[in-house]
Structure formats: C-alpha cells, structure tokens
Amino acid sequence: MEEPHPQLSFDDTSKAFRHKSNKDLKETYRLFALMKNQSLVSLGSGIGKFAARLNVGIINSLIRNTIFKQFCGGENLLDCQSTIDELYQKSVLTILDYGLEGKSSEEDFNHIKDEIIRGARLAASNDSVPVVVVKLSGLADNDLLALAADLDHMPSDYRVAYDALVERVDEICAEASKLGVGVFFDAEESWLQDSIDRIAMQMVMKYNKTKCIVYNTYQMYRHDRLHYLKASYREAQSAGVFLGAKIVRGAYMEKERNRAAEKGYESPIHKTKAETDADYDDAIRFCTEHYEQIASCCATHNINSNYLQASLLDEKQIDPKHPHINFCQLYGMSDYISYNLAEAGYNVAKYVPYGPIKEVIPYLIRRAKENSSVTGEMGRELKYLSSEMKRRKLEA
Numbered sequence: 001m002e003e004p005h006p007q008l009s010f011d012d013t014s015k016a017f018r019h020k021s022n023k024d025l026k027e028t029y030r031l032f033a034l035m036k037n038q039s040l041v042s043l044g045s046g047i048g049k050f051a052a053r054l055n056v057g058i059i060n061s062l063i064r065n066t067i068f069k070q071f072c073g074g075e076n077l078l079d080c081q082s083t084i085d086e087l088y089q090k091s092v093l094t095i096l097d098y099g100l101e102g103k104s105s106e107e108d109f110n111h112i113k114d115e116i117i118r119g120a121r122l123a124a125s126n127d128s129v130p131v132v133v134v135k136l137s138g139l140a141d142n143d144l145l146a147l148a149a150d151l152d153h154m155p156s157d158y159r160v161a162y163d164a165l166v167e168r169v170d171e172i173c174a175e176a177s178k179l180g181v182g183v184f185f186d187a188e189e190s191w192l193q194d195s196i197d198r199i200a201m202q203m204v205m206k207y208n209k210t211k212c213i214v215y216n217t218y219q220m221y222r223h224d225r226l227h228y229l230k231a232s233y234r235e236a237q238s239a240g241v242f243l244g245a246k247i248v249r250g251a252y253m254e255k256e257r258n259r260a261a262e263k264g265y266e267s268p269i270h271k272t273k274a275e276t277d278a279d280y281d282d283a284i285r286f287c288t289e290h291y292e293q294i295a296s297c298c299a300t301h302n303i304n305s306n307y308l309q310a311s312l313l314d315e316k317q318i319d320p321k322h323p324h325i326n327f328c329q330l331y332g333m334s335d336y337i338s339y340n341l342a343e344a345g346y347n348v349a350k351y352v353p354y355g356p357i358k359e360v361i362p363y364l365i366r367r368a369k370e371n372s373s374v375t376g377e378m379g380r381e382l383k384y385l386s387s388e389m390k391r392r393k394l395e396a
C-alpha cells in the first residue's frame with residue numbers, strides 16, 4: 001500500500017462535502033445506502049431498462065430525482081452549465097461526456113457526432129471545460145467495431161460504414177484541435193477495443209503533433225495493456241507526436257469473463273484485483289516518468305493510486321499544475337478525492353455525463369452495480385458520507 005501523501009488527505013470530509021447542504025448530504029447518503037443492496041440494484045436495473053424502452057413517466061421521474069441527479073449533469077448541454085460552474089468554483093474542471101451508447105442508425109451516429117462537436121465548442125468558450133469524450137460505440141454499430149478489429153478480413157460491405165465512422169471521428173478531432181480542446185477516447189469491451197485503438201492512434205498521429213489533443217484509454221484490468229501502453233508510447237515517439245493516455249482499471253470485468261468462459265477463450269482480465277492494481281500503478285509510474293512526451297489522466301477512485309500519482313509529482317518535483325498530469329473522477333462519486341486534490345493544487349476534473357434520461361440508463365446501471373459491488377473501493381463512498389453526517393451531527 002502507498003504511503004499517504006504528506007500534504008494531502010482524503011479524510012478531510014469537511015472540505016470534500018462543503019458543497020453539499022445538510023439536505024443534499026442526507027439524500028446522497030440514502031442513495032448510496034440503497035445502492036449497497038444488491039437485490040434492489042438488480043431489480044432497479046430491470047425496471048430501469050423497462051422504463052427506458054417504454055418511456056414510463058413515473059419511473060423516469062423517480063430516476064431523474066435520484067440516481068440521474070447524482071451521476072449526470074443534465075439532459076443537455078444547457079442543463080450542464082450549473083454543474084460546470086459549481087465544480088469550477090471549487091477548482092474542479094469538467095469533462096463533457098455525451099453518454100449515448102449502443103446506437104445503430106446513421107442518423108443517431110451523426111446526431112451524437114454533432115452533439116460532441118457542440119460540447120467541444122462550449123468547452124472552447126469555457127475555461128472550466130478542457131476535454132470532451134468520444135465513445136466509439138455511440139458513433140458506430142457494435143457489430144462494425146467488432147468486425148473491424150481485423151480490417152483485412154472485414155466483409156467488404158462494411159467498408160463504407162467503417163470509412164464513415166473514421167470520417168465522423170476525424171471531424172470531431174479536427175474541430176477539437178482547431179479549438180484547442182482535448183478529446184478522450186473511452187475504452188470499451190475487448191472485442192471492440194482493437195478498432196478503437198487503431199482509430200484513436202490514427203488520430204493521435206494526426207492531431208498530437210504540437211500539443212496533446214487526443215487521448216486513448218488503457219484498461220489496466222487487462223493483462224496485455226501495460227505492454228500496449230509502452231508500445232503506444234514508442235510508436236508516438238518514433239512519429240514525433242505526444243501520446244495522450246487516460247489510465248483506468250476497466251468497467252466490464254464480469255461481461256469480459258462471462259464471454260470468455262462462454263466462447264472458450266482465455267479471459268483478457270487479470271486473475272486478481274492485486275494484479276490489476278499493480279499494473280495500474282506501474283502505468284501511472286510509466287506515464288509520470290515520461291511526462292514530457294505523455295499527457296496522462298489518472299482516472300480512478302482508488303485512494304492509493306491517487307496518493308501515488310500525487311507523491312510521484314512531489315518526488316520528481318513536477319509542477320502539480322503541469323498540463324500533462326491530470327486526475328479525474330466520475331461526477332457524483334469520490335468527492336473526497338476530487339475536492340481535496342483540487343484544494344491541494346492539482347489538476348482535477350470530473351467526467352460529467354449528460355443526455356436524455358432514457359439514453360443514459362445503461363451508464364446509470366453500471367454506476368449502481370459498481371456501488372453495490374462488494375469488491376473495489378465502493379464501500380468507501382458510504383464511509384466518507386457517514387463520517388461527514390456524524391461530523392455535522394445529522395441522523396440518516
């Protein structure tokens with residue numbers, strides 16, 4: 001375990017929850033307490049999917065006032081402005097994430113592309129928004145992404161759709177580059193990831209010549225990703241461009257393991273959490289070691305990895321405001337990390353997903369499941385909320 005950083009403590013709940021009124025704090029506590037109940041989360045996920053399909057008013061309004069309010073910035077860009085401003089007042093930046101995924105029509109793909117470009121324009125006019133997110137499963141059909149993993153053997157009738165996808169991505173990156181706004185490519189399931197990596201690296205080569213605009217995401221729960229991060233660095237170095245690297249552990253563990261077992265191939269996921277943690281921390285060390293050529297984002301709610309990143313900056317005497325070293329957490333989670341990091345002077349941002357309620361339900365279900373998980377860091381969310389409740393002498 002990493003030694004806590006000397007000037008940084010995530011235990012200061014008064015700083016972490018200063019932005020929450022007593023009423024908000026209690027509501028958040030109750031929501032996280034409910035999400036600890038796995039049967040309730042399973043039931044809620046089923047109801048959520050049903051509500052998304054049928055647009056059931058009363059369920060939508062329940063979702064809006066609870067889990068949506070906790071984890072999303074709003075239904076559109078305009079709604080997000082108050083969240084962006086609130087975060088910025090506490091020196092926390094916003095990464096805009098138009099959270100639609102799993103779409104299948106050209107019309108939807110173009111709509112999502114246009115919305116991301118609108119986000120980039122808002123970012124350019126707002127010091128508080130440095131980056132927008134691209135999720136390729138929102139810009140192309142999953143079947144196409146899976147088939148395009150092997151371009152040489154992809155059926156020829158998919159070629160037009162693949163070229164259209166690259167064109168959409170290029171349009172976003174060109175606009176972002178012109179505006180000086182960063183673009184994060186999210187990482188997805190391993191069977192889609194080869195296509196994502198290829199396109200992301202294509203954009204890295206094209207747009208990261210003079211500064212880092214494009215970041216790919218590296219999921220350290222995969223046993224091949226530390227190696228791939230280093231290979232991407234060497235590739236960027238030989239081309240004389242910056243590498244952008246968002247480092248995450250990975251969100252699809254169960255799905256990955258189930259599919260591998262079903263189809264009879266070796267799971268790409270580490271066997272233990274300890275192995276994932278070790279690779280995560282090595283990735284952070286590697287990026288910090290090469291921070292002049294790699295712009296990185298330590299995207300995690302794990303306390304030890306956040307302390308590690310802060311300690312490495314100290315140890316190497318790197319300016320905590322260096323634009324190549326960034327921290328990021330998801331909106332609605334780990335405020336005790338984000339606000340304490342911001343107060344200590346580090347570059348910290350929140351991923352702020354937004355979109356129509358029924359469209360962001362898959363994202364909300366992932367957050368609820370993550371928070372009901374018995375592994376990982378999630379028990380801590382409640383632990384910190386409950387210490388702040390005690391400090392304020394509030395009853396649940």
Ligand SMILES: Cc1cc2nc3c(=O)[nH]c(=O)nc-3n(C[C@H](O)[C@H](O)[C@H](O)COP(=O)(O)OP(=O)(O)OC[C@H]3O[C@@H](n4cnc5c(N)ncnc54)[C@H](O)[C@@H]3O)c2cc1C
Pocket residue numbers: 185186187188217219221248249250251252253269270271272273274276299300301302328329330351375376377378
């Ligand atoms: C800003 C931000 C952006 C993100 N973007 C992406 C993205 O683009 N793509 C994506 O996939 N995820 C993304 N995530 C989610 C991320 O991958 C994790 O699911 C989530 O953050 C929990 O991991 P953690 O590092 O915060 O902490 P922890 O709670 O310490 O780790 C939990 C994670 O450890 C891993 N793990 C748990 N148990 C085991 C086990 N038995 N064996 C092996 N590994 C295990 C899993 O990855 C699990 O999610 C993002 C997260 C953040 C904060």
